[in-house]
Amino acid sequence: MNPTERILAVLDGKPVDRLQTFYPGFDAWPTQQVLGKPLISGEAIFRNPLTRKIFDKWGPKLVNLVTDPAINADFMKAIQAAIAVGFDLVWVGPTEGQVMVWNSTTLLRYSGSFYELTVDGHGNMYYMYREPAFNTTEDYYAWPYFVKPDDAAQKSYKFFTKAMKKYGDKICVMPQVQGLHETMVLSLGFVNMAVFVKKEPQLLQHFIAYLEAYAMKLCMAMLDAGVKVILLGDDFSNKTGPSMNPKINDELFGASYQRITKAVHDRGGRIILHSCGDNTKMFDYFIKWGFDGGHAYENTSNVDIYKEKERHGDQFTIVGGVGVDYLLTEHSKPHEVEEGVKKLIDALAPGGRFIIGPVHTHPDMDMSKVKIMMETVRRHGNYPI
């Protein structure tokens, strides 16, 4: 079996020789701990007064020349780092060019949200959600920056064709597609989202139709590029439970997701849902919508990953498990990492449908602890478990 065949087998509930491992390759610093830091840091470049002036004046025009290539180079490095550490599955992306540098302090996501440009404490540029772009119905319908799904799909196809050619035989490459619910919340703001469910259902349907078309085109382009497993990123929950009533989520997004997962399955692909927070009340819907597995099960939320193994472990693959709040940080002790990982293996690996890895991407993830996680998997993760 090659890496992708192994991951497909796990997602289908079929036996494999050893527990599979997952790397969320989203943040720069973890990757740099493996491959080395760049000679000049992103922070040094971006904080330079001349650069700031350039971005203040021409930021939106530098997408093709600077922003997209820089972001995609980092994602390609994330794949290299994952291979170097020995992972089986890597989360990559989004690579279709979702953002532009609005000015020297702000990123704009084309789907309608603004982000504070900040730093990660390790010399890299970082971002933090600031505000929605659509405060009114008029803002939404007048928005000039929506990307045509075909254009996004072409960019994604180009990236993953290259990635699969270089690394497809070494690791299972899992691209990210933006989720419908989360994108809407970011673009409308949570208050508007809650209000619009009652007062602006037509706008929501219009937005969902666009986002579904976008996600669908991207999924098909990724499959065309040779990818077999896709990660759809859509945070439905917060620490204590779903942000919106699960029934409303189902009414709004269920049909779209069923069409997307069916299309991916019809092409021989598999699709995992990344959703932060406590999704206990959402898992039945995720399964109904056709997702093959879920990532996150954040240990800092109220979700009980062990109970979820009992409830849905025979039909829904659990991806993640290892905390980035402590275990995979510089603060933990090596024996704590080993014990924590062993506990997860013992409880979740029997019966399959489990891929171990960090519960989330995190800019401070300590790769020396990640390597201990991997060594523990090598020692204790061979089936039968």
Place this chain on the structure above:
Amino acid sequence: MNDHLAAVVTAIDEMDLDGIEDLVQVCLNSGIGAEEIIEKGISQGLDIVGQKFEEGEYFLGDLVMAGEVVKTGMKRVSAVMDPAKTKQKGKVVIATVEGDIHEIGKNILGMILSTAGWEVIDLGVNVPADTIIETVKSSGAQMIGLSVLLTTMIGAITQVVDGLREAGLREQVRIAIGGACCSQALADKMGVDAYGETAVEGPRIFDRFKEDLASA
């Protein structure tokens, strides 16, 4: 309960954004005072929503929507309120810590506390510890609510605790934390006085603080 006040309670429970203003006006027209509308109408409606949230029947979106209904109703009530007659339980400074700009939980907390009779001084998001401490000094507030969503920003809690200590205020001021990365263990570690898992717990926590401070 008076039928008009009961209608206000129901409107908040059922998140009737379009109907609340008229219902509050009906109360005012029938001679019910602003304070009574808040206490027996708006606040009770919000209590029911909070209870349903804690029981898992309502979700964060419902809390936010109910908050919008409350805001709309409060606008009408506030217009006829006499500030001199308004009773306040005390002052609470709330803020999302420096480096973090998430505000949903903090805003819900502010809305719930205001409706429950607290004077809320909302400093917004990404607030430096110094600003929080200066506000405590200048306002005389004895309670702080800190929102922290990101694990990378928990150090900011320590800055507030240490800052209060350096200013000689730690004994007189109670601090509560909440947000995705928070827990009771973190609250204990950081030396703060309470952890709230959800904003709905806010009034209980700050009522308890008030009792503590009164008996200290």
